[in-house]
Amino acid sequence: MLSDDGIGLRVIDEILARNVAGVKAIKGFSIGIDLLFEARKYERILVVDAMRAGLEPGDFRLLSEDDITAKQLKWFSTHDISLPDAIELKKSLGIGAKIYVLGIQVKRVEVGENISDELLARIPEYVDLIVKLDF
């Protein structure tokens, strides 16, 4: 409902539609405490989300745990504990799953249901990247 903020969900929808072996796609949970419950079940978790990082709309970055917990980055805790804190907690509790973030640069996040064309056009590219990721 906030334009490009929904890009992560659209990418997940596409992955769900493809039914890729060995990949479980989940929609609808907040990336804080609840992420730890998923981290117990899998080896790797990739969070796909909208990002504002000064890139061209549609460009993306794959962030590792070190990137996510780097002090230079600003993370706002939105729903519960922040993702960096969730990762640090995960490590302290000995949960082994690795967490990554695929951040996709937005063009706009005002009220609206439509995703910008620049992002829409690259959904197949994001999905291919995710499916072929070897990390």
Added chain:
Amino acid sequence: MSSVDVNVEHVARVEGHGNIIVNVKDGKIEELRLEIVESPRFFEAMVVGRRFDEAPHITSRICGICSVGHTLTSIKAVEAAMGIKPSKQTIKLRRLLTYGATMQSHILHEYFLAAPDFLGVGSVVPLAASHPDVVKRALWLKKLANDMCDLIGGRTVHPISAVINGFTRIPTVDELEGLKKKLIGSIPDLEATVELYKTLSIPDFNRETEYLALKSDVEYAFYDGDQIASSDGGLTPVVKYREKVCEKVAPHSTAKHCNSLRESLMVGALARVNINYKQLSPMAKKVAEELGLTVPCFNPYMNNVAQIVEAVHCAEESIDLIEEIISDGLKKEDRNFKVRGGKGIAACEVPRGTLYHEYEIDDKGIITGANLIIPTNQNVKNIEMDMMELVPTIIDRSKEQITLALEMLVRAYDPCISCSTHLLNVELR
């Protein structure tokens, strides 16, 4: 210290974005405000022009933590508009879902957002090393509450099986028996939570205000209660909520301010315990007593304790409710209804307080008007007035201590300021 400038940008460990601004010079407060800096969400405008059955899904997106509350309140408002009377089974399952949502929110808030303050750490992360059992217990209790919401609502965040006039999926007897067993198993962990809270030093600060909460004849009101009760006396039918809760725009806040009989009011766990204490479960009453929560209580920091009391209440009531549901027998129900126009008003007690949804729907089922009053909106003015009274009493402390006391005060309310997006602001170097 007689002069201090406190400027906390983006208070940590609250849901959403708020700033605390307090400037004191020579013992006199020159400036004090709680700035809510979230972008306006426009949900009331967003649902206009949409179909009636989209409203619960849209409004559940107001917040991930509170999405069960928004979904159910929205459903109730649509049902009220169309004269739909859900079955007893549906109501019982919704009550169970509400208990799960309340538990997961309170456990999240108390253990992961509030407790670090009381345990002298900046976040929950250091607790994993210093208090590993505490963190593991918290995770287990949160997981249990999530499982409850997943089972009944289809999903903890943005529940999908609770719909107008019923559920798209009814849990099985085996699933409910399994849940009941886990809830019984959670009692020692809840007792351990109480023991932990006995060791915490809750700041001693009192300011009397007006407390509001839903009132039900039959139970401690969460899912249902057709009257708004005030600690200053009186009952107001929920359908006349606009006469009881007055909203005003505040220039420094994107969240409106509310008041009723006094300059401010408080909703949430402490308000509910103050008003409906007699209807708490036996175990919850015992916990309240053990933790020193006697009513009336005017200490906003005790909202933390009230949430623990309610978490215990929800667990105990859920066990009894599951037995009742199983005894009644579960059945697939006809969810059909006639779409018609009307105005519907509904309220639920969600973790942070009373939530109101009001819709006007035309004969084709299209929403033509909407009004929502969120619990945290109702508390914002009260938080400011608490700060106004608190600051002079702690002005002799260091700036760091004053800042912490103010942050803890805001966190005690468990505000859900609500994010405009869960967009990640990332500076790549």
